[in-house]
Amino acid sequence: MESLADYFKVFSEPNRLTVLETLRTGPLNVTAVVEKTGLSQALVSKHLKLLTIAGVVRRRPEGSLVFYEVIDKGVFQLLAQARKLMLASRRQQLDALAAIL
Amino acid sequence: MESLADYFKVFSEPNRLTVLETLRTGPLNVTAVVEKTGLSQALVSKHLKLLTIAGVVRRRPEGSLVFYEVIDKGVFQLLAQARKLMLASRRQQLDALAAIL
DNA sequence: TCACGTCATAACGACAACGTGATACTACAT
DNA sequence: ATGTAGTATCACGTTGTCGTTATGACGTGA
Structure with missing residues (x-):
């Protein structure tokens, strides 16, 4: 985890988010x-x-299984805030388009 | 801007963040x-x-120049929150390492 | 009209990331 | 000891992204 960009990269993949x-x-x-x-x-x-x-995420082996859990649930706030900004951007895009038409 | 992952991808490049x-x-x-x-x-x-x-960002041509400006400064809050989480993760990593040693 | 500054785009090579199939590794039960 | 389920990793091909160089397009002033 070098830079902030690297941190964002973690969440920049659909399957990983899933x-x-x-x-x-x-x-x-x-x-x-x-x-x-x-x-x-x-x-x-x-x-x-x-x-x-x-x-x-934290890795926790238990017998022959390996459990994973989110360390800081604050990440979900990050996801939520990003989603909110994204939707706002989308609205703005449509408004700009509407202004042209 | 299809998915949330795509939105994160925007911020996942050092030069772009710069x-x-x-x-x-x-x-x-x-x-x-x-x-x-x-x-x-x-x-x-x-x-x-x-x-x-x-x-x-919004594009605004002005004469022969083209100005760009951030539409919603809330993005900087997103950056700040991500940075905060990243640093927290880093601390946690070190703690886990210290627990081993 | 011509030249110049500003910005955008195309074409290219280099490199990283993603997903898959196969294989190794581990813990546990038989 | 052997087998099996769960997990990790390797090697590979494919695709995507980044940065550069070169060129195109536009506006402006001489």
């Missing part, structure tokens, strides 16, 4: 995430690793 | 941004275009 959303309600093991998302196991594993490296 | 920061204090024309950042003119133009498409 995986992250999966953990909103609580810890899950890899297979559970796979089933919830429909993504391949290898892919889920990769994204979880990235999220772990980024410090967004 | 360009955006340049506009924090107010509108600037392209050449001014080029001088402030030290990036090539073509590159600045590209990033500004992307920021415009994303609805983060």
Whole structure:
């Protein structure tokens, strides 16, 4: 996690966001995430690793399972704020378009 | 701007963030941004275009100059919140490391 | 009209990220 | 010890993104 840009990059991938959303309600093991998302196991594993490296998620082995959980639920606030800004931008775009027509 | 991930992608590039920061204090024309950042003119133009498409920035031609300005300064709050989370993650990482050693 | 400053775009090469299929590794049960 | 379920990783091909160089387009003033 070098720069701020790198941090944003963590959330700039649809499947990774999907995986992250999966953990909103609580810890899950890899297979559970796979089933919830429909993504391949290898892919889920990769994204979880990235999220772990980024410090967004914590890895907790338990027997033969490995559970992952969001460390700071504040990330979801970040997602929410970004979504809000995005929608506002979209509205503004439409207004600008309407002004032309 | 299809998905939320795409929106995050806008902020996931160091040079693009640099360009955006340049506009924090107010509108600037392209050449001014080029001088402030030290990036090539073509590159600045590209990033500004992307920021415009994303609805983060507004393009305003004025004579032979083209000014760009941030539409919703709330984006800087987003940057700030992300930075805060990033630093918190970093602290947590170090704590986890310290616990091992 | 011509030249110049400003900005945008095209074409290209370099490199990174994504997803997949196959394989290794681990813990546990038989 | 062998098998099995769960997880991680490797190697690979594909695609996307970044930055550069060169060129095009536009407005302005001489």
